[in-house]
Amino acid sequence: MSTPPTETAKLPANVADAAQVLGQAISQVQRVIVGQEHMVQQLMVALLAKGHCLLEGVPGVAKTLAVRSFATVVGGDFARIQFTPDLVPSDIVGTRIYSANSESFEIELGPVFVNFVLADEINRAPAKVQSAMLELMAEKQVSIGGKTYPAPKPFIVIATQNPVESEGVYPLPEAQRDRFLMKVDVPYPRGNEELEILRRMSVRPPEAEQVLDTDLVLHLQDMASNVFVHNLVAEYIVRLVLATRAPKDFDMPDLDNVIQIGCSPRATLGLVAAARGLALINGRDYVLPTDVQAVAKDVMAHRIVLGFDAIADNINPIDVVERILAMVPAPTPVWNQEQRRASHEQHAHQPGRA
Template sequence: MDNIKEKIESKHLVISRVRREIAKELVGQQKLVDSLLTALLSESHLLIEGVPGLAKTSAVKALASTVQAQFKRIQFTPDLLPADLVGTEIYRPKMGDFVTRKGPLFNNIILADEINRAPSKVQSALLEAMQEKQVTIGDETYLLPTPFLVLATQNPIEQEGTYQLPEAQIDRFMLKVVVDYPDRSQELEILKKSEFEVSQKIEPVVTPAEITEIIDIIRQIYVDDKIKEYIVDLVFATRQPLKYGMDIAHYISFGASPRATIFLAQASRVNAFLQGRAYVTPQDVKIVAPDVLRHRIILSFEAEAEEISSDDVIKILFDSVAVP
């Protein structure tokens, strides 16, 4: 345990450098920054939801700029085609053959901007990339580079020109973060920063090799069996709430999948690392659980009619499931 703690302390300098660089572009939004780091340090996908103008895109670009890796931004629009993501085969008349032109998904970090403005056939093409880390062009299958993670932004479904993402695709995102408006002091700081014409350039301060080293350390962080049981209980309570003394079954159409259990443990380890600890506590689980579970709890029509949100259900879970 002491050996792991020493490694964590040494790697915290790397994370501190990343935070300083992101702060050049982003004001506040500490929760969003932690979620971005969690996605990066677990090589998992992140979905960020919020109304336009809350620096969702800027936050993702800032994180990507700190990493010495290939980055590509894709603007999702209603007329986007699957080939615009994965690539296509082009016929060469002089040679009499086809050549494969790879699409923008062949990069390490993908910013899928306004992901829910593209139709379902595009989402299907992205689904294979997110789950299998490979794409199919014609009859050939191509592996995507390592690491590969999708950091997506989306507008609330109530806005014009948005599509509901398929449940299977939403489940591939490790976290779903809801970004709110900044407070008054933060907005004043944003105004002051905007008065300067030249913004500070974000420097790449971490390599993929360093990220891999940190990921290996995070995997060694201790998770007690009681914490593991607590994680499983939280997920099972979304499927069988009556067994945990909660009369909310009529609000839930589908509970969280087993993937939620795996992601909850991974995210808890990363949160422990960010706090400088070599072990996971119940508080780590409580901090990451809303972002891991909110998009995996499918609410019923009755819940929507009574304006019950998935966050409300998660709060009931925390109050009802016994903490070790």
């Protein structure tokens, strides 16, 4: 079990207070992680949006350390599972065990029944394990012996994968990639960041302190789900997703042969949820088109399936999303004081509201 924060966490009453406590949580992670601001921010966005996150990067760029530090700051129970080719589903979700004392089978729940699951090198697990993860990630529950066991709340899977290895690796199927709200690419650090890593980690490494707890996280998730989305912004999100399915309709006929399968409706819902989370982090109770654009690449790119010729030409799905963002015009909502006051009253946060 996690250790509670040193001071009793007070539930934020407004968006400004929520942004302040979220900023403190992010800064605690960045005490340990040098650079990688985008990755740390997107981890918090995924948590607020109640979605799972996939981190992809070469070994040694602090993916696992970032997730460990993030779990420490956020609080709750944490488990790290190292995925290997010899794993079986019962190793992660649990199984039935015969008890000689009671002469009956008892359920032994697996390590995934925690608030934060770090699935390290998830692409090393075989198909059976991947299928067991599907129910857990989509429904946040596990079926064992004909009974259903719900995951605790909050619940998030943060997975890592190594893009450079081919030995003993099982590429994630499209259906499972779609279950991840975000896929974040973790690059090499820059030169000045590498020097800071050397300075900071070569002596006594810093440690993150807990800022949030599970009750506070649930409250912040509730606040994020109530962030206002203007109809123009909602239509913009739908147009972005539709552009991946029918590029010709958006004056991009050259993408017709590049995109084999466009984004699913999960991308539409994911863009809304992620943009709401980012707006809350930035201290706003309404979503701007810039929020959508900031999360679009991480939410959409891994859901796009490229055609054979595009793969042969080394076209990156992120470049496809950037082209769509450039071609689909963003709205410019105009607020006057009366409209703004009315929308705040209509969409004000109510504690306990689902």
